[in-house]
Amino acid sequence: MAVLVTGGAGYIGSHAVAALLERGEEIVIVDNLQQGHRDAVLGGKLYVGDLRDGEFLDTVFGENSIDAVIHFAANSLVGESMKDPGKYYHNNVYGTLCLLEKMNQYEVKRIVFSSTAATYGEPENVPIHENDRTLPTNTYGETKLAMEKMMKWFDAASGIKYVSLRYFNAAGAHASGKIGEDHNPETHLVPLILQTALGQRSHISVFGDDYPTEDGTCVRDYIHVSDLADAHVLAVDRLRSGGDSAIYNLGNGTGFSVKQVIDIARQVTGREIPAAIEARRAGDPAVLVASSDRARTELGWSPSRNKLEDIIGSAWAWHQANPTGYNKQ
């Protein structure tokens, strides 16, 4: 039986595909390559197409014996989602509806879902627990929450069991050096810092230093992308062994401020990395740190690449070897 990975050519999806390959799973990948990269797919059978295309999905489900789906395919830029909410409802929410209906039609009853800390919005508590209030402050988080709720009702009606994984801040690159982070446009802190270290940007902008945190900059919980990938494999195992639907936070449980991340990147790279304080970015909560106790207890997840030096070090290796990302020039 095969695992279908939607969005398997994207940053986190491609690392999940690598983790599945490492344990010999049969893999089918669906990606429309809007954000994904063909070269990020290290193995498995790639179908290029869109979840909203019913005939395309019939081909994928018809040609393969799929017993579980890992669903990454989505747009994920907070800023863009505020300017173009329709794009996010259409691709993320309607795309997921199309996928769940096809799963029903082909009697595939397991799905692992790529969710986000953005479902919480401004947190009530630090660290954040899964039962805390979900009140997204942006369209992106709202669509991910809508997708989670959709899965809940498909479970109730059709017994499609889901595991939703709410990631905090994914960073780093695969140990093989073959895959890493390459978004266009790039908006994430760690790759932007490393592009600055490479001299591709004049400086890194620090979005606000007047937050109620120790040094005034936002605090986030950075987790290695391969630790995230491992959690997806464990979630597939849980569902295959008859486990019930569940929601898990995935983070390290330790927060680092923007300034701390830049300082650690300076140490790791040995480069100067000029920084400039700029205005706050709209919609950024001051502190986002996860409690991942539930994932540790129930999934047996144990992130092993915990040190931020190592997370940034793995990303730095990727950026140095691939300064233009997958677009080799």
Ligand code: UFG
């Ligand atoms: N930041 C800067 N300068 C930059 C880029 C980011 O100071 O050039 C700051 C941001 O303001 C934020 C922190 O660095 O405080 C991290 O920003 P990222 O954009 O790397 O990550 P976010 O925390 O905004 O977003 C991540 C995921 C989203 C998810 C969100 C949940 O990338 O998909 O967490 O809140 F929605």
